[in-house]
């Protein structure tokens with residue numbers, strides 16, 4: 512099956528969400544298969560032509576945030592353990608960490624992402640995350656962001672990360 516990846520036409524972020532029509536023009540546009548979208552990274556709205564979108568197996572695929580396959584070397588620390596690993600996929604809300612360290616569910620860790628993903632030069636972006644589940648070496652993490660500013664910074668970091676470190680198939 513063909514999965515067409517939708518990218519933001521302004522910043523090329525893969526994190527775009529289909530949104531309800533906000534104007535009469537939006538509504539009219541959907542009649543010719545142009546659907547309104549909003550980019551999570553730059554917040555711009557745009558329309559994308561999507562044919563036969565409603566006929567696809569009746570499931571709502573846009574509800575869950577897109578997970579992008581990546582390969583990002585990271586280190587992490589917590590009050591119990593620290594170590595290193597590899598992020599293997601990433602969404603705006605969490606990621607999968609591949610590591611040999613033993614982490615337990617509920618543990619809060621600080622992830623040190625590569626400097627190239629930072630908004631500012633020569634700073635290491637750190638992100639708090641909590642361990643949601645462990646399956647062998649694979650650890651499911653949920654990003655923690657408490658304020659609008661933190662959520663916004665997280666969106667920028669994730670968007671930048673997946674652009675630099677996306678695995679191609």
Ligand SMILES: [Zn+2]
Pocket residue numbers: 519520521522523524550551552553554555
């Ligand atoms: Zn954008």
